[in-house]
Amino acid sequence: xxxxxxxxxxxxxxxxxxxxxxxxxxxxxxxxxxxxxxxxxxxxxxxxxxxxxxxxxxxxxxxxxxxxxxxxxxxxxxxxxxxxxxxxxxxxxxxxxxxxxxxxxxxxxxxxxxxxxxxxxxxxxxxxxxxxxxxxxxxxxxxxxxxxxxxxxxxxxxxxxxxxxxxxxxxxxxxxxxxxxxxxxxxxxxxxxxxxxxxxxxxxxxxxx
Amino acid sequence: xxxxxxxxxxxxxxxxxxxxxxxxxxxxxxxxxxxxxxxxxxxxxxxxxxxxxxxxxxxxxxxxxxxxxxxxxxxxxxxxxxxxxxxxxxxxxxxxxxxxxxxxxxxxxxxxxxxxxxxxxxxxxxxxxxxxxxxxxxxxxxxxxxxxxxxxxxxxxxxxxxxxxxxxxxxxxxxxxxxxxxxxxxxxxxxxxxxxxxxxxxxxxxxxx
Numbered sequence: 001x002x003x004x005x006x007x008x009x010x011x012x013x014x015x016x017x018x019x020x021x022x023x024x025x026x027x028x029x030x031x032x033x034x035x036x037x038x039x040x041x042x043x044x045x046x047x048x049x050x051x052x053x054x055x056x057x058x059x060x061x062x063x064x065x066x067x068x069x070x071x072x073x074x075x076x077x078x079x080x081x082x083x084x085x086x087x088x089x090x091x092x093x094x095x096x097x098x099x100x101x102x103x104x105x106x107x108x109x110x111x112x113x114x115x116x117x118x119x120x121x122x123x124x125x126x127x128x129x130x131x132x133x134x135x136x137x138x139x140x141x142x143x144x145x146x147x148x149x150x151x152x153x154x155x156x157x158x159x160x161x162x163x164x165x166x167x168x169x170x171x172x173x174x175x176x177x178x179x180x181x182x183x184x185x186x187x188x189x190x191x192x193x194x195x196x197x198x199x200x201x202x203x204x205x206x207x208x209x
Numbered sequence: 210x211x212x213x214x215x216x217x218x219x220x221x222x223x224x225x226x227x228x229x230x231x232x233x234x235x236x237x238x239x240x241x242x243x244x245x246x247x248x249x250x251x252x253x254x255x256x257x258x259x260x261x262x263x264x265x266x267x268x269x270x271x272x273x274x275x276x277x278x279x280x281x282x283x284x285x286x287x288x289x290x291x292x293x294x295x296x297x298x299x300x301x302x303x304x305x306x307x308x309x310x311x312x313x314x315x316x317x318x319x320x321x322x323x324x325x326x327x328x329x330x331x332x333x334x335x336x337x338x339x340x341x342x343x344x345x346x347x348x349x350x351x352x353x354x355x356x357x358x359x360x361x362x363x364x365x366x367x368x369x370x371x372x373x374x375x376x377x378x379x380x381x382x383x384x385x386x387x388x389x390x391x392x393x394x395x396x397x398x399x400x401x402x403x404x405x406x407x408x409x410x411x412x413x414x415x416x417x418x
Contacts, residue, residue, distance in 0.1 A: 009341060052300070053298050054300070063300055077349060079351050081349075081351055081352055084353070089260040089261055090262050091263070132218060132345055134345050136343050136344075140239060140340060
């Protein structure tokens, strides 16, 4: 799951001629859900969005207070285009969670945000509609958040597989033990260098660390 | 280098009471330069920003045309906060290129964009100033771009080092050959699983592939 957080002086959403919601000071969140996202990603994202220190405190000290601590507003808008993989210059959105699954998931994220904060201070767009989102970015201050599981990147999967195939080749030469199916599954999910290396090597060499 | 591209109906920048620039249809680019960025990252970013297909063609086919092909405008604003590492809930910006280096680099990126497109269609903010950036996000459509070298992530470095330390531990047990200083340097630069695994293992096992 990816979120682009913009600190705003004000923000609003218009569909056709109708303004469907608006906020004053606070944050505008554009939220992109990937096919791989789970409840764990949602919980991480809600926690970070509400607690990220993007505002100054009463003494003017920067990066001191969160949107909740300042009692500011949140405008959250679903944004599948954040789950974009470039194929040359053409965006491909197959990593985005399909709308029929993303909509209830997205609504549950909004509900979690409302439960964790004040329901009346969390505003929304119209899921799936063609909207004009008017963002008065204050600073500007823009931060990108990625949930722990991270986005699905087919290129990354390909690289991970190439790495595993290489290990298989080594194994065939009798240098390594067989990779378990469980590890193979895990390694595809892990997208970060450290994790893949450590897990793969831990398994291969039996290192307790 | 990171860029957040928002497709816009219009966008403008205000400093104090003065509107310093404005565009009609096109893209608003928030650009975050990291300490590690080089000319190569700049070239990649300029190329992608101008050629990314975010607009429909004359027949209404989506994701068909770039900002250049439609002869739309670009508003580019420097945004160091994109080079943010979270320490808990506090953003840390030590990965951002310091302003005295970032400003000439950023200006050269703008110049490259103007040379590659039409100078009068590339607008700018006021580097380093406190601005209000008014973005009328059309769709919304938001895409994040990361240049090939990618952002510096201390956590990632830590993981890569942990991985290398583990390999050293294996080496001490006589299982692997010594890691060269060159590879050690490279492995810190590589941030993606596949690259680290393949390079490290290629070196360790002498695989030609």
